[in-house]
Every structure is written in C-alpha cells, then in structure tokens.
Amino acid sequence: MATFYSQVPSVSSVFSLYTTFSAITMLLRTILNEVVPKGIREYITVKLVDYFSSYFQSDFTFVIEQHWGEYVENQTFRAAQVYLPTRLAGLSTGKLLVGSNNLKNPTAQPNLGIPVDTKIMDEFERIHLEWTLHNVKSKGRREKRYFHLTCKEFREKIMAGYFAYVTKSAEEIMRHRENLQIFTYNKEDSDWESAIFEHHTTFETLAIEPDLKTTLIDDLDAFSKGKDFFRSVGRAWKRGYLLYGPPGTGKSSMVAAIANHMKYNIYDLQIQSVKDDGELREILTSTTNRSILLIEDIDCGSDASRKRHTKEKEEDDDDSKKGKNKYEDGCGEEKIIIFTTNHKEMLDPALLRPGRMDVHILMDYCTPLVFNKLVSLYLKIDGHILCDSIEKLVLDVNTTPAEITQQLMASKDADIALKGTIGGRLLEEYGGLILTTKNLGGGGYPIQESHRSRRRRDVGGSPRLRISVSLSDGESLWLNGENLGGSPLRRESSVDAKCNR
Numbered sequence: 001m002a003t004f005y006s007q008v009p010s011v012s013s014v015f016s017l018y019t020t021f022s023a024i025t026m027l028l029r030t031i032l033n034e035v036v037p038k039g040i041r042e043y044i045t046v047k048l049v050d051y052f053s054s055y056f057q058s059d060f061t062f063v064i065e066q067h068w069g070e071y072v073e074n075q076t077f078r079a080a081q082v083y084l085p086t087r088l089a090g091l092s093t094g095k096l097l098v099g100s101n102n103l104k105n106p107t108a109q110p111n112l113g114i115p116v117d118t119k120i121m122d123e124f125e126r127i128h129l130e131w132t133l134h135n136v137k138s139k140g141r142r143e144k145r146y147f148h149l150t151c152k153e154f155r156e157k158i159m160a161g162y163f164a165y166v167t168k169s170a171e172e173i174m175r176h177r178e179n180l181q182i183f184t185y186n187k188e189d190s191d192w193e194s195a196i197f198e199h200h201t202t203f204e205t206l207a208i209e210p211d212l213k214t215t216l217i218d219d220l221d222a223f224s225k226g227k228d229f230f231r232s233v234g235r236a237w238k239r240g241y242l243l244y245g246p247p248g249t250g251k252s253s254m255v256a257a258i259a260n261h262m263k264y265n266i267y268d269l270q271i272q273s274v275k276d277d278g279e280l281r282e283i284l285t286s287t288t289n290r291s292i293l294l295i296e297d298i299d300c301g302s303d304a305s306r307k308r309h310t311k312e313k314e315e316d317d318d319d320s321k322k323g324k325n326k327y328e329d330g331c332g333e334e335k336i337i338i339f340t341t342n343h344k345e346m347l348d349p350a351l352l353r354p355g356r357m358d359v360h361i362l363m364d365y366c367t368p369l370v371f372n373k374l375v376s377l378y379l380k381i382d383g384h385i386l387c388d389s390i391e392k393l394v395l396d397v398n399t400t401p402a403e404i405t406q407q408l409m410a411s412k413d414a415d416i417a418l419k420g421t422i423g424g425r426l427l428e429e430y431g432g433l434i435l436t437t438k439n440l441g442g443g444g445y446p447i448q449e450s451h452r453s454r455r456r457r458d459v460g461g462s463p464r465l466r467i468s469v470s471l472s473d474g475e476s477l478w479l480n481g482e483n484l485g486g487s488p489l490r491r492e493s494s495v496d497a498k499c500n501r
C-alpha cells in the first residue's frame with residue numbers, strides 16, 4: 001500500500017508535467033503553422049476527411065430532386081442549394097467552382113458554386129454527411145437536377161433535425177443576400193429565366209408620403225414575422241398589394257423598394273400571355289418561397305387575355321363565393337403578390353373584392369412633401385428659395401415624380417434644376433410672382449389626363465396643353481406649353497377663366 005502511494009505522482013508534479021506538455025503542444029502547433037504552408041495544411045485536412053469518409057462509407061441515401069411533383073419547386077432542394085456553398089471547404093477534389101454575378105462590385109471576391117458529381121462533406125451533431133449534386137439531361141426533356149445526401153445511419157435524426165437546420169441556415173443566408181434576382185417566364189421552355197435585379201430603389205430613395213412609408217414598412221415586417229399568425233387563422237402565408245395610379249408615379253420603384261427591403265426575388269409575369277388557369281397554376285407553383293410575384297399593368301390585355309378574362313370572370317365569381325383566390329392556389333409560403341395598374345377603375349371588380357388584394361396603395365401625383373423629398377434626394381439640399389412657390393404649384397398642377405426627377409437630373413446646380421421644373425419655369429417667366437390656380441371660379445382647375453387629351457383634340461391634335469394661372473395682381477392667364485415636362489411656357493391670352501372651363 002505504502003509502495004503504491006509512493007508511486008502516485010504528487011499534484012505539483014502532475015501540474016508541471018501538464019504545463020510542459022501544453023508548452024510543447026503549442027510550440028509544435030506554432031512550428032507547424034509557421035513551417036507548413038496553409039495550402040499544404042488544407043490539403044492534408046481534405047485528404048484526412050476523404051480517407052475517413054470512404055472508410056465510414058454511408059449506407060443510406062436521401063434523394064432530393066429539384067421539383068416536387070411535375071412543377072413545384074422542391075424547397076428542400078432550394079435550401080440545400082443556398083446552404084451548401086458554405087460547406088465547400090470540405091470539398092474532396094482539387095477544383096472549386098467560382099463565379100460572380102455581382103455587377104455592383106465586379107472586383108469583389110467571387111462566390112463558390114456547387115460542382116456537379118462532387119462530394120461535399122458536412123457534419124450535424126457528430127453525424128458525418130455527404131452531399132452530391134447530380135445533373136441528368138435526357139433528350140427532349142428538361143434537365144433533371146437532384147442531390148444525394150448519404151449518411152451511415154441516424155436516418156431519424158437527419159429527418160427530424162438536419163433538414164430543418166439546413167432550411168433555417170438557407171433562410172438566414174437569403175435574408176442577407178446582396179444580389180436579388182428577377183425571373184421572367186419563358187413560355188417556350190415553360191420555365192423561369194433569371195437575371196440580376198438591378199433596381200436599387202429603397203424606401204430611403206423612394207419619395208412617398210412619410211405616413212404611407214411607415215405603414216407599409218410595418219405591414220411588410222409584420223408579414224415576414226407572421227408565419228404563426230397566418231397558420232393560426234388558417235390562411236396561406238401571403239400578402240397581396242395593388243399599386244395603382246398614373247404613369248410615372250413610382251409603382252415600379254415601389255416594387256423595387258419592397259423587394260430590396262424584404263430581400264425577395266421577383267417573378268415578373270406577363271399575365272396576358274398565360275392561356276388559362278391551368279397554366280397559371282403551373283406557373284405559380286414553380287415560383288419559390290420568399291418571393292414577389294409581380295403582375296404589371298393588370299388592366300391591359302391582348303385579345304387572348306380578354307377571352308381568358310371573360311372565362312375567368314365566371315370562374316372568379318364562382319370562386320369568390322367559396323372564398324378562393326386562384327393566385328393563392330398551391331403556391332407555397334411567404335409570398336407577396338403585387339399587381340400594378342394605371343386604371344383601377346378598369347379592373348375586374350372580382351379582383352377588388354375584400355380578401356383578394358390585402359392592401360390598395362394609390363401612387364399619386366407629387367405632393368409638397370414628395371417634391372421636397374425628391375429635391376433633397378437629387379440636389380442634396382434641404383430647401384431653396386424657389387421651393388415654397390413650387391410646392392404650392394404642385395398642389396394645383398398634376399405633376400408626376402417622374403417628371404420632377406427628370407428635371408432635377410438635368411443639372412447639379414439647384415437654381416438651374418429647379419427652374420427647369422414646371423413651377424420653376426412659370427416663376428422664371430413671370431418674375432417670381434406667386435402663382436395659383438385656386439381662384440378660377442370654383443376651386444381651381446386641376447389638370448388631369450382626361451383634360452389633357454381633350455385639350456389636345458381641341459387644338460387639332462397638336463400636343464398642346466393649357467393651364468390656367470392667376471397672378472398676384474389678380475389677373476388670370478392661360479399659359480400654353482407643348483406639355484408639362486417640355487418646352488417653355490408662354491403667355492397666350494388673358495381671358496376669363498370661367499368661360500374656358
């Protein structure tokens with residue numbers, strides 16, 4: 001017994017042995033890091049991973065195809081596609097697939113792509129996993145892509161935990177992705193074609209009323225966090241927006257701001273080219289989650305679409321009685337649908353019924369606030385001597401943000417740019433007088449599209465526009481210009497405004 005105790009090392013000798021061992025380990029690690037170049041170290045790691053992976057050859061394989069059913073995008077495939085590039089360090093070959101679609105920053109480090117027929121290693125709760133992307137193209141059929149995910153056992157654990165982990169990671173990556181994509185539908189291939197979405201408008205650079213901006217952002221944020229809510233009320237996790245208003249008031253810019261805020265890709269569908277509901281359903285189901293389906297100019301239609309609309313209307317009436325919406329049918333989760341139109345009054349009333357489009361947003365002519373926002377965005381100034389008068393004028397004369405931005409872009413010099421706007425031109429011509437159309441016998445004469453076209457016909461088809469202005473000395477004038485955004489205005493005649501309405 002005594003001999004045994006005498007052989008047991010003391011605490012201090014254990015501690016000193018441990019210290020020496022740690023120091024040697026650290027020294028060796030430092031030498032290894034100093035002496036063996038990084039490339040060789042990584043090569044050894046890859047080889048070791050390779051060796052062990054072939055040693056523990058997996059015997060169970062999950063097959064994850066790109067499409068689930070004939071057309072529906074398989075969300076598990078999509079999640080893997082987004083997630084796997086983060087696991088390419090464990091690649092078992094000496095090759096990497098690299099590329100970039102970053103047009104904003106062409107010198108940025110390229111991204112890693114998923115090479116075909118190449119093993120990609122991953123680990124989940126100490127389970128070793130192996131992914132391989134396969135690509136099969138058979139004659140006359142579209143390319144078939146699928147992943148093999150192999151593991152030795154633990155099938156239950158993979159089903160219960162790993163796929164959810166991959167999906168969550170992919171969502172996180174997508175939430176922070178820099179480049180969004182815009183897809184357009186190719187009828188011939190019955191598939192979407194993608195391109196980088198280059199519209200950089202955000203809610204910061206979109207000039208809209210502040211209240212509308214706050215409400216809309218809150219609505220979008222609530223939607224993106226609303227998974228449980230939508231489920232609890234038994235509704236599909238979708239939101240529909242109808243953007244309506246005259247051309248040039250920022251509907252497309254608003255779509256870009258929404259996409260950039262949500263980091264959603266856009267599927268831009270020309271509804272006129274879709275022949276029937278069956279095709280529409282196929283197209284909708286082939287869009288991915290966390291995306292925007294955009295249908296612009298919903299009021300415009302070819303003959304084909306008009307015929308379809310008549311048929312649809314009958315079906316819609318039927319569907320709406322049952323509380324159904326075909327744009328919602330079977331098209332996945334977390335999706336936004338946006339319709340735009342210049343003529344809300346021409347839309348099929350079925351589309352406007354409660355429950356169809358959740359939010360209707362009027363994109364209108366410039367207000368003083370919108371005008372000032374555009375001035376501060378484009379001219380980087382907080383105010384200008386001409387602004388007060390132009391603000392008053394935009395209340396009376398319908399001017400679109402597009403017309404204003406065009407003029408503000410004309411020069412970096414605020415004086416020149418502001419004088420180029422309709423208000424600026426009037427002010428310049430009439431020597432800084434306060435201009436208003438308010439006293440024209442009954443509350444002014446706002447110039448709307450219908451008035452414009454009637455005026456055009458009145459003057460024998462020439463594209464002239466007349467606006468009425470009362471000067472500060474009480475005199476009323478009709479001013480004549482080629483159009484609001486065009487050539488300088490000139491005095492035509494002094495007339496009684498009432499007679500000319």
Ligand SMILES: Nc1ncnc2c1ncn2[C@@H]1O[C@H](COP(=O)(O)OP(=O)(O)OP(=O)(O)O)[C@@H](O)[C@H]1O
Binds near residue numbers: 403
């Ligand atoms: N509210 C706005 N804020 C900032 N810029 C705007 C706004 N509205 C229009 N613009 C400017 O005008 C251009 C045209 O606007 P946009 O295409 O968004 O209008 P639209 O309402 O979609 O027109 P259309 O109905 O003809 O498609 C934009 O590229 C942008 O520069």
